[in-house]
Amino acid sequence: MAWHLSVQVDRDSAVPLTAQLQNAIKTRVEDRVLHPGSRLPSSRQLALDLGLSRSVVVEAYEQLIAEGYLDAVRGSGTHVARKMPDSVGDTSLLDSRPATSARWDLRVGIANLSNFPRQEWLNSYTKVLQNVGREGMDYPPVAGIAELRNELSGYLGRVRSVHTEPGQVMVTAGFAQGLALLSDSLQRLGIHELAIEEPGHSGQRRFILDTGLTPLPVPVDEEGLVVEALERSGARAVLVTPAHQFPTGVMMSPERRKQLLAWARARDGWIIEDDYDGEFWFDRGIRPTALQEGDPERVVYAGTTSKVLVPGLRLGWLAIPPKLYPLMERVRSRQDQGSDTLTQLAFAELMRSGLLDRHLRRVRSRYRSRREALAAAVHESLPEARIIGCAAGLHSYAVLPPGTDEAAVVHGALRRSVLVRSGAAFRFGGPPGEPGLLLGYGSLPLTGISEAVAAIGASYEEARRG
Ligand SMILES: Cc1ncc(COP(=O)(O)O)c(C=O)c1O
Incomplete structure (x- = not known):
């Protein structure tokens, strides 16, 4: 059946064709021009109708499926999702929408419910409720309650070598709110551009744009952010993931760290x-400390419970340089009246009692075995791929041989009920780079890892044969 879809793309535009197509469909879904359940043409048909290469349409469909706008049902084609993600139209940093049709979901940012320490959290929360007085039920200080700021500054020093004081710590609703506050504050300082890593987090890039800053992509190589390129960008502020670059997993080298800190001083940046x-570092040898340790006057350190516990808690923190703190506190007090006190108290109790450390030890070893299982599965089922970056976090990045059609691999995996993201989803229009796949293992059971990678391996072989 040759279904029709009325969309247009502009070949003369600087916006890549995949992004144009994606946005056009997304807008129609959001505006309810395209109704839930509506059937879309096959990628082959739409490519033909629009005079595009099929991989452009496949990539756009794949992205929209991953975001929950479309559903791909085996045997009956692609439809507008019947149940829209709750987050349609929101500015979430993350890509954590449930995949309706995939058996294994290798996207990052998916909460692993079985790892959440329910009993410990309940015990901490109960203790808080039994003891909380009037002050705990009133409006909290906007930057966070003293108990949590004290615990956090101690914990960050002990675990991440962050150099801070309770008075410099601000509790936020995850890094998302931290980034929004920083964006607002930077703009008040006359800074309107923020350099970001490429490849990087596409959700973050959109989020930054929405906050009014212009993101300036700067390349990353095997040592981390290329500081010479940052210098050339003219930016005065930069967002980096030095311990475990997102998505490549590269750790910023000591030399680059020095260069980056020197850039900030020279640029007044x-x-x-x-x-x-x-917190999830699996090599027993060297463990990167926070970059912030190198210059607490220039580096804003940001942490979150989204990986350590679950994203749904919406709890994060910033360690802010003294010079920036008063402005950020003012900006925050115009935005809300602080974070939920009971959650802050419960998290402080979890830290104080040592239960958080115990939990981290437990899940770290689970994630380590998942990472090992993933590396073994890649070796077995995708032997031509090369995992790069360090053994850390909840995802690995696999580089595929030059010329691999990433979109075809991703689409083939989806047909086999595996949802995985290609390297293209993390690039912003700079040099195409090597083809690759982001393999998130945080929410997969051990047994699912080999099955999922075997399906990806089969898709790779299929794509290679053309
Ligand atoms: C690169 C990156 N930064 C930050 C976050 C956390 O954001 P938030 O604390 O708003 O959940 C994530 C996801 O957990 C991420 O992938």
Whole structure:
């Protein structure tokens, strides 16, 4: 059946064709021009109708499926999703929408419910409720309650070598709110551009754009952000993931760290350190400390419970340089009246009692075995891929041989009920780079890893044969 879809793309535009197509469909879904359940043409048909290469349409469909706008049902084609993701139209940093049709979901940012320490959390929360007085039920200080700021500054020093004081710590609703506050504050300082890593987090890039800053992509190589390129960008602020670059997994080398800190001093600039998964380090040898340690006057350190516990808690923190702190506190007090006190108290109790450390030890070893299982599965089923970056976090990045059609591999995997992202999803229009796949293992059971990678391996072989 040759279904029709009325969309247009502009070949003369600087916006890549995949992004144009994606946005056009997304807008129609959001505006309810395209209704839930509506059937879309096959990728082959739409490519033909629009005079595009099929891989452009496949990539756009794949992205929209991953975001929950479309459903691909085996045997009956692609439809507008019947149940829209709750987050349609929101500015979430993350890609954590449930995949309706895939058996294995290798996207990052998916909560692993079985790892959440329910009993410990319940015990901490119960203790808080039994003891909380009037002050705990009133409006909290906007930057966070003293108990949590004290615990956090001690914990960050002990676990990540962050150099801070309770008075410099601000509790936020995850890194998302931290980034929004930073964006607002930077703009008040007359800074309107924020350098970001490429490849990088596409959700973050969109989020930054929405906050009014212009993101300036700067390349990353095997040592981390290329500081010479940052210098050329003219930016005065940069967002980096030095412990475990997102998505490549590269750790910023000591030399680059020095260069980056020197750049900030010379440029009178600011560095935002997104330490999203710094607690999960699996090599028993060297462990990167926070970049912030090198210059607490220039680096804003950001952490979150999204990986350590679950994203749904919406709890994060910033360690802010003294010079920036008063402005950020003012900006925050115009935005809301602080974070939920009971959650802050419960998290402080979890830290104080040592239960958080115990939990981290437990899940670290689970994630380590998942990472090992993933490396073994890649070796077995995708032997031509090369995992790069360090053994850390909840995802690995696999580079595929030059010329591999990433979109075809991703689409083939989806047909086999595996949802995985290609390297293209993390590039912003710079040099295409090597083809690759981001393999998130945080929410997969051990047994699912080999099955999922075997399906990806089969898709790779299929794509290679053309
Ligand atoms: C690169 C990166 N930064 C930050 C975060 C955390 O954001 P938030 O604390 O808003 O959940 C994530 C996801 O967990 C991420 O992948």
